[in-house]
Amino acid sequence: MFTNGLNDWSAPLRSASNEKELGIFLLLVLLCVIVSVINPNFLLAINLQNLARQIGIFGIFSIGLGLVIITGGIELSVGSMMALLGVLMSMMLTEWHLGVVLAVVICIAIAMSLTLIHGLLITRLNMQPFIVTLCGLLFYRGLARFITKDETKDLAPQRAWIFCGSSPTETCSEYRCLSCS
Secondary structure (H helix, E strand, C coil): CEECCEEHHHHHHHHHHHHHHHHHHHHHHHHHHHHHHHCHHHHCHHHHHHHHHHHHHHHHHHHHHHHHHHCCCCCCCHHHHHHHHHHHHHHHHHCCCCCHHHHHHHHHHHHHHHHHHHHHHHHCCCCCHHHHHHHHHHHHHHHHHHHHCCCCCCCCHHHHHHHCCCCCCCCCCCCCHHHCC
16 A cells, blocks of 8 residues: 555656656756757856856745745846846945945845835735836846946956955956856
8 A cells, every 4th residue: 555655646646747857857958969069168167167156046046936936926026136236246346345245245235125125015005016026127127227337347357356266366367257166
């Protein structure tokens, strides 16, 4: 009646789940093969290292957004908010010459304030979450573009060592900055 502590009725569910996971994995492998044929640089160690680092960031976002979706909510402004905070972080470090810790704390405070505003609009004013977060998406994206005058903001080469894990005297090229080991 029992197999490995599970009821027999769960066997079809487990096999369907395994087939789904196998299908997604095969799709990922196929996608990687196609991209590597189109662009051989895809399989370079530096690119794979950058992808591995970015997967972690998106994984953290996915956990938070997954909880929002599971509870029946929706959040559309996360990407635009992160872009705005990235622009502000870059400007704080390079143009305003704030310390790293202070810049991170300010960005966290801004993010918490913006999400608090979203939460208050949704819970206190009974606005639809879809509308609130869609407006946030458009507003934050527009604000980021306005602040930067539609230009790319990055860390100045003299400050790039902050994210490289080395010292200010060592150089780390702009291209490799986020992938230094």
